[in-house]
Amino acid sequence: MTKLQRYLLNKLAWFLVAFATALVMNFLLIRLIPGNPVDAIVGQMSAGGTATGEALQKMYRAYMEEFGLDQPMWKQFLVYLGNLSRGYLGASFRQYPTPVLQLIRQALPWTIALQLPAILIGWTIGNSLGVLVAYKKGWLDKAVFPMSLFISTMPFYCLSIILVYLFAVNWRIFPASGGYSFAMAPGLNWAFIMSALRHYMLPFLSLVMVFIGGQAVGMRAMSIYELDADYVRFSRSLGVADSRVVRYIFRNGMLPQVTGLALSIGGMVSGALITEIVFSYPGIGFLLFGAIRNQDYPVVQGITLIIMMAVLTANFLVEIAYGFIDPRIRAARAGER
Amino acid sequence: MTIVSQARSVRGASPGILGGLGRSFALAAYNPRFLFALSVFLLIFGFGFLGPIILDRREALLTVGGLYDKPSGTAWLGTDNFGRDVFTQLMYGIRTSLIIGCIAGSVATTLGLLIGTVAGFIGGMLEEILMAVTNVVITIPSIVILILLSIAISTRSIIVMGFIIGITSWPWTARAVRAQASSLRTREHVDIARLSGATPLSLIVSEIIPFMLSYVVMAFVLQLSSGILQEAALSMLGLGPSGNISLGIMLQWALLWESVRTGAWWAFLPPAFLLTLIAFSLLLLQSSIDEIFNPRLRRS
Secondary structure, eight states: HHHHHHHHHHHHHHHHHHHHHHHHHHHHHHHHHHOHHHHHHHHHHHHHHHHHHHHHHHHHHHHHHTTTTTTTTHHHHHHHHHHHTTTTBBSHHHHHHTHHHHHHHHHHHHHHHHHHHHHHHHHHHHHHHHHHHHHHHHHHHHHHHHHHHHHHHHHHHHHHHHHIIIIIIIISSSSSSSOOOTSSSOOOOOHHHHHHHHHHHHHHHHHHHHHHHHHHHHHHHHHHHHHHHHHHHHHHHHOOOOHHHHHHHHHHHHHHHHHHHHEEEEEEEHHHHHHHHHOOOOOHHHHHHHHHHOOHHHHHHHHHHHHHHHHHHHHHHHHHHHHOHHHHHHHHHHTTT | HHHHHHHHHHEEEEEEEEHHHHHHHHHHHHHHHHHHHHHHHHHHHHHHTTTTTTTOOOOTTTSSSSTTOOSSSTTOOOBBBBBBHHHHHHHHHHHHHHHHHHHHHHHOOOOHHHHHHHHHHHHHHHHHEEEEEEEEHHHOOOOOHHHHHHHSSSSOOOHHHHHHHHHSSSHHHHHHHHHHHHHHSSSSHHHHHHHHOOOOHHIIIIIIHHHHHHHHHHHHHHHHHHHHHHHHHHTTTOOSSSOOOHHHHOOOOOOOHHHHTTTHHHHHHHHEEEEHHHHHHHHHHHHEEEEEEEEGGGGO
């Protein structure tokens, strides 16, 4: 077995262990609610008069049956796993009987469209900026570094709030909320895409700016460390072009940044969830916000599961990529050493 | 001199590290970044803890006006959606946020220090198991665990909030502490102490932990900051401490009642600004402490 294969297998094993732990946590933690969640919600709904007696009875029976809530814990867990394997996450309490999966499926594309480009673009720009600033020093460094530091410590949502206030309320350049104009029905036509893009700008900017700041600060520190390395001095003394030296530094400084990316995905996703709330953006975060307010436990549980899966998978993919990038692992694959 | 008496004298010299700490604090007095960060943080701290006493604001949630009244002589930063004074809430909000951050930071740092030191110092199978757990917990996004736990605990006091945030954020510290502890374990002064018959516990307490102290302080500062931000995040999702006001809860109400879109800046700008300021001052504090303890980072 080559070193790379061993590395990949090792990462896969870790991924599976974390995945299993996440499943168990998601199952157990929601069951810590005193009594059982169905009792709580049914009691509340009948008190609020939102559903008739007969409908409640039906709902209650359906839940008990679907999730085996009157059975011992281990059986419930098996039922839960069985439901999951069929891709069934239960039905929403509030919008009964809409399946949770359907709600998530409507919201997920918005979140992915918001976060994935923000992460990729932010990572690229942030790291390039970090190397550049460290290499050029001088006024560029003096201007960019403190600003990046300040922006990167800013919680995503604080920046979002300020952006909304300035650009949407004060200057009215961009719309303040939603994913598209309420007057339109989602569809693949020009007007809708333009409207969606206009609504996209502010949430995207607030995510990407914080992310660029954080990456630039990290990469700058890495690069300053690298600048001291012998290979940089040697290349310079040989008269190697600046752009080429920067490229060397970038490649060397990038490895820890890739690991950093893997570990920061979790934090970023949670920050982005709240950004969606600020903008009432129709993604997962906004759905979660509503579900928490309405005590819609199946939806909450579905969303937490999706977030955990997404973060773990993203983590795993970055680590796989790392295996291919890191020359210490790759060299062994090519039979060198 | 026998080995043991030599060892004694070296062990006796270990207060030297405390002398080193003293020197570091003397250095701190000349580090402008440290002084700046510390004064900003202390100002915020004083505003939250002394402000209500000095200004005689006994009640945080007293109704003094109408929906989003503009700043005036009586309500310096206007009123919120329930007609409550924003300025007073700000002081109490800072207090709540700081207390929660402090509890979360202490719990997380203690857990991380404990797990990391035990894993790094004892090593072997125990280390493997502890680090396996840490590595799994580190990949599961803590906000998810926090959301699920907060839902399960329907009445959350400030202390409970601090604890649940603390028990979800220790893995980072544990990981870093383990790396340090396992490198310290092989140092000569530890060997000498061991030869002189010190028990593992006293080795950890007097030969390992003092050498990580600067790191532990920095870890606590970062945990404090992230605890405050986690609380704000949870509060904005509607899972804040029940019956209390915090910076995050202020933001939650401001968003729910559309203060941003109606232009009532006094309801959302102050808490957002203070959260940023707290996070920034703590990060600056941490990096300047790093500069003080780590001679390589010192500027000439």
